[in-house]
Amino acid sequence: MTPDLSTLPSRRHLWLCWVILMSMTGVSLVAGDPTDDRRLPFLGVVILLVAAAIKARQILWVFLNLRQSTTTWKATLAAFLAVIIVIVLGCAGVSALAR
Amino acid sequence: MEHQDDAVGWGALDSLPGNPLIWILIISELLVFGAFFAGFSVMRALHPMAFAASQAHLNRMTGGINTMILLSSGACAAMALRARAEEGVRRCRFWLAGAGGLGVAFLLVKGYEYADEAAQGMSIDTDSFFTLFYLMTGFHALHVILGLIILTIVSWRCQQDDIETGTAFWHMVDLIWVLLYPIVYLIR
Numbered sequence: 001m002t003p004d005l006s007t008l009p010s011r012r013h014l015w016l017c018w019v020i021l022m023s024m025t026g027v028s029l030v031a032g033d034p035t036d037d038r039r040l041p042f043l044g045v046v047i048l049l050v051a052a053a054i055k056a057r058q059i060l061w062v063f064l065n066l067r068q069s070t071t072t073w074k075a076t077l078a079a080f081l082a083v084i085i086v087i088v089l090g091c092a093g094v095s096a097l098a099r
Numbered sequence: 100m101e102h103q104d105d106a107v108g109w110g111a112l113d114s115l116p117g118n119p120l121i122w123i124l125i126i127s128e129l130l131v132f133g134a135f136f137a138g139f140s141v142m143r144a145l146h147p148m149a150f151a152a153s154q155a156h157l158n159r160m161t162g163g164i165n166t167m168i169l170l171s172s173g174a175c176a177a178m179a180l181r182a183r184a185e186e187g188v189r190r191c192r193f194w195l196a197g198a199g200g201l202g203v204a205f206l207l208v209k210g211y212e213y214a215d216e217a218a219q220g221m222s223i224d225t226d227s228f229f230t231l232f233y234l235m236t237g238f239h240a241l242h243v244i245l246g247l248i249i250l251t252i253v254s255w256r257c258q259q260d261d262i263e264t265g266t267a268f269w270h271m272v273d274l275i276w277v278l279l280y281p282i283v284y285l286i287r
Contacts, residue, residue: 004184005181005184005185008180008181008184009177009181010181011178011181014174014177014178014181015174017174017177018170018171018174021170021173021174021277022167022170022171025163025166025167025170028163028166028280028281028285029163031285032159032281032284032285032286034159034160034162034163034284034285035159035160037151037154037155037287038287039151039287040285040286040287045286048281048285048286049281051281052277052278052280052281052282055170055277056274056277056278059173059270059273059274059277060270060274062177063173063174063176063177063266063270063273064116064267064270064271064274065116066115066116068116069114069115069116070111070114072111073111073114073115080129080133083133084133084136084137084278087136087137087140087141088136088137088140088282088286090140091140091141091143091144092140092144092286094144095143095144095147098147
């Protein structure tokens, strides 16, 4: 599939995407507090995974330009992300309950 | 008959950006890393105290710095594809050089991090946390190196289709890291 200019995200859109990615990394650093070794509250884990999901979606939809692809591919990749996040969250939830 | 042969393509892969072959690689890698993430999370749920003690040896801040470096590199790669369509070869190579330079910076920070962990006596044999840590981050770093080689090759020819294929691989490397960083470094 050869891209033409009209199907690619605009420069403004790419910069906006980069700002969102940096902001979400900032959110991850605040929620995950890299300077503290204590266990995170479950809400902190949820915030980290939501920020990661937003970043992953931006990379897929804008940088990889998958918004131009078919609904099937978009749904498949979104489902892949959702499965990973549910597994990680589920395991973190089990740990939190066992505390 | 000849017309039918010409019509045979890559099926669903034809609607994805870049050469369909790169997507076979990208999907395979996503599944491999998906299994790593699931396995790591299950192991942490089974051994929370041991994982927390080992994770405390990681330099979480360098991981955060590397996240910003790699995401900026991905932005440069996306700019390169647009520049190739809009402004031509020179501008495209400028952005690809930026993407590659930031990729090298990522590897240098990763090397510093590995040296720091080695100085603390942490190796792949230390425990299950560090076995998984080195396998996942090392495998990812190998993909960064492969991505740098691919970016160099596509930059040399600088054809629109090749740039799209090379940058698709680079964004996959980005995508894996944004999931790996919180799962391995931050969740505890």
